[in-house]
Amino acid sequence: MLRKVLPAVIKTIGIVIIVGLAVSWFALLAAMFYGSPFLDFVLPGRAFFSYLGAFNLFMIIGIPLFSIVLGILRMFFQTRLSKGWRTALGIFWGINIAGFFLSAALVGKEFEFDGAVTKVNTPLDITSDTLEVSMFSKDYDTLFGIDDDHVKLTENEFVFDNIAVSIKRAEGSEFEFIQVNEARGISTQLAQELAENIEFDYRIEGSHLFLPAFLEVTKAEKFRVQEVNVTLLIPEGKFIRIHRDVARHQGEIQKKDTENSVWASDGNVWVMEDEGLVCVDCD
Known part of the structure; x- marks a missing residue:
């Protein structure tokens, strides 16, 4: 058998x-x-x-x-x-x-050299002691369902979230915004040109800073690992309110508070002290 x-x-x-x-x-x-x-x-x-x-x-x-x-x-x-x-x-x-x-x-x-360009280095024109930060995005008509929190693909655009937000203490008494664009290319000059051409249209409404959640690259522009690094400088004694959608864009954080995570914030308020951020209203 x-x-x-x-x-x-x-x-x-x-x-x-x-x-x-x-x-x-x-x-x-x-x-x-x-x-x-x-x-x-x-x-x-x-x-x-x-x-x-x-x-x-x-x-x-x-x-x-x-x-x-x-x-x-x-x-x-x-x-x-x-x-x-x-x-x-x-x-x-x-x-x-x-x-x-x-x-x-x-x-x-095509990716051999890297280039970086400082696009913005300016004080933020707000009168409040609290800077509020969140992200915004638009709807995309994607191909093949390639649409998630990190990458989207349309007929004419490759959309990705290569954006980092860092928060540090300012030397002066004003909120400051620094934007550094990076890209790669077949030469340093071309990489810098690609970095220069990155569109990153943030906006300020009152004391609320809205940052784009995605970068867009067309076929003519070429994908060369474009990246935007935003650094927010917070004066000592002033505050920043961080929305949850900023969490997946975390960069370097100057933080004094060892018990709470900045990137776990869901609208929490942080104060900038001499050694870094401390949460004001975390449970």
Whole structure:
């Protein structure tokens, strides 16, 4: 009885493994399909190299999976691929490895240098002793449902939240706002130009500072890891109210309070003392 059942069980296990590997391969293919529009923002006009690299990566992973499937077929079903086909697969795999590293090198050069530009360094024109800070964003018509708290993809824009907010003590008696833009590029000059062109349209209403929650990059502008670093300087003895939506943009915090987290604030008020922030109304 066991001799009759065991081969069937082994073959079933083999089939399950093959199906699992096939599902993994198609999942990789689906991930590459949904991620492919992003490549148009990396090398606009030259996306061929990005697509070639993605295809090479797919084959680099896929051919070994296919070889495992062939091994299972040979083990359980006594089928065998000819030596010529095995050799051809090996050569094709090697070509894809070479193609992937060539594409990676070409794309990597586009990110080789970094550049930073101080866009804003100015006092904030508010009369209150309390600066209130929150984020704002707009609705996007996204592709393939690529829409979460960190990344969004539309037909014409790559949207991401590469924004950091730091809070430190001011030397003077005024609230101050410093904005430093950063980007990468094929040269330092180009990186600085890309950093200079980052749009970051914050606004002030009374004593309330609204910061954009996302940066937007078009295909013409290219994605080069653009980043905006905002530093808020708070005078000693004055206050800052921090909304919860600022938490995921945390930068450096000068803080004296060891019991409460600035980034856990949900509208809490903090006072700037000589050594840093202290929460006024935290439970």
